[in-house]
Amino acid sequence: MKQQVTLIATAAMGLESIVAQEVRALGYQDTTVENGRVLFTADAAAIPRCNLWLRTADRIKVLVGQFEAKTFDSLFEQTKALPWERYIPEDGEFPVIGKSVKSTLYSVSDCQAIVKKSVAERLKQKYGVASWLEESGGFYRIEVALHKDQVTLSIDASGTGLHKRGYRIGQGEAPLKETLAAALVKLTNWRADQPFVDPFCGSGTIPIEAALIGQNIAPGFNREFASESWELVGSDLWERAHEEAEDLADYDQPLDITGSDIDHRMIEVAKDNAMEAGLGDLVAWKQMQAKDFHPQQATGYLVGNPPYGERIGDKAEVEKMYREFGKVMQQLPGWSVYILTSNERFETLYGKKATKKRKLFNGYIKTDYYQFFGGK
Structure with missing residues (x-):
């Protein structure tokens, strides 16, 4: 037993x-x-x-x-x-x-x-x-x-929190926790054979987590845990778990994942983090404003954690960006859009009512995850 x-x-x-x-x-x-x-x-x-x-x-x-x-x-x-x-x-x-x-x-x-x-x-x-x-x-x-x-x-049994995957060597001002980023991806119906875009990628956490999910790579594969030295578990069970993770990873699964950001410095950070995660060039990174998003594909999934405009002075600029972004996405009815923000006027600014909304916390900030399902 x-x-x-x-x-x-x-x-x-x-x-x-x-x-x-x-x-x-x-x-x-x-x-x-x-x-x-x-x-x-x-x-x-x-x-x-x-x-x-x-x-x-x-x-x-x-x-x-x-x-x-x-x-x-x-x-x-x-x-x-x-x-x-x-x-x-x-x-x-x-x-x-x-x-x-x-x-x-x-x-x-x-x-x-x-x-x-x-x-x-x-x-x-x-x-x-x-x-x-x-x-x-x-x-x-x-x-x-x-x-x-x-x-x-x-x-x-974990030691350092599970959000510490071991790939983040650089980050922006308000980095999204890797566990929350993975949840944002898992709350969509995205599959690995469909286009995936984050136009506010910052240090790249959402696209990196999407790539790990897409290739079924265990998120804890590259780090250590407190219970690795436990007699209760034993080294053979750890070895078996690592072997299982290696066997189940689908490194041949092609992915169409893009991360873009207005800040060219964050794009460099995101590239470094993706390399550290062992993803090489699997994710495409580009410097771009969200309003310049013009995909070639008629359908796809867009998941983003844009600036919230929490700081005085940022609000007007952020709300203008939400409006411009909404106009762009109205031209792309086939795309499913998922946005995390604390701005309670987001639907009004974006110009459309969300199909679904889910309350989530980004750290201590109360946010809503706005989900707009695309048509086929």
């Missing part, structure tokens, strides 16, 4: 259902979707597979336990009752981070200290260690999260 674990894939607000779809696509059907996270039960092989493949999740955590605690004694005893030795070896390094929202135990530093002491007591007892634990081995970062007195204890 393979060892079963309960995993948490954390997600930005509004992306939970997409993360759940991705988890199920990997073969893990037993999913529970909650605010900001997806829980599912799987064997230990899911830890490397989910870290490598989930495009829209923020990180993967192993759930150790959940319970209610309103006193520090209760937190200590219930934490100690959990099977930490199942996850953390005798020499494991286990720092504790924490957060507390609307809970009786509101001091995060005290909660962290109590969990640290409690886990250490449990491990010393189980491993027969009299003095202190060396913590010279693998990295097991524990999180104690309290919400309305409900405690969730987990261990981070």
Whole structure:
């Protein structure tokens, strides 16, 4: 019997259902979707597979336990009752981070200290260690999260957040997170054999994520994860997951993806990032204003995260650009257009009502994802 674990894939607000779809696509059907996270039960092989493949999740955590605690004694005893030795070896390094929202135990530093002491007591007892634990081995970062007195204890299996794909060597002023960029692509009906354009590409994140999706390249293929040194997983499962990713990549899939931007410096940055992602010249990059978009194809997909005009002085210029862009796209009824912006007047400025709208957060900025479906 393979060892079963309960995993948490954390997600930005509004992306939970997409993360759940991705988890199920990997073969893990037993999913529970909650605010900001997806829980599912799987064997230990899911830890490397989910870290490598989930495009829209923020990180993967192993759930150790959940319970209610309103006193520090209760937190200590219930934490100690959990099977930490199942996850953390005798020499494991286990720092504790924490957060507390609307809970009786509101001091995060005290909660962290109590969990640290409690886990250490449990491990010393189980491993027969009299003095202190060396913590010279693998990295097991524990999180104690309290919400309305409900405690969730987990261990981070990702390390650096999953949006850090490892290809971004340069970026603009307000870079789009890679996980959100992947979600914007996945929320369209685009397929790899259709034209794909981002006329506001900045450092190239949306076209790069589209190319990775188009060739079925695992987004975590080029980076390292905290759980690579875990005994619970073992190097053979990591090796198998990497082999699977290599086998499933379709490097021969031709792509018609273009990224353009008004700023020639960003085009150079985007080119460098695409090279770092191992995409070579798969994506075409060009300096261009959005109003000069004149594709040869009658149909295609346009996905963009244009400037929002949040700063005083930028608004009038940005709104003028939205108007001009709308006029251009009215001449291209076959194209499906997907735009992320915080500007609530976007539909009016663009000159058309969206087929669908979806609320998403770009960092802390509340935005709408306007979806205009093209005709055939």
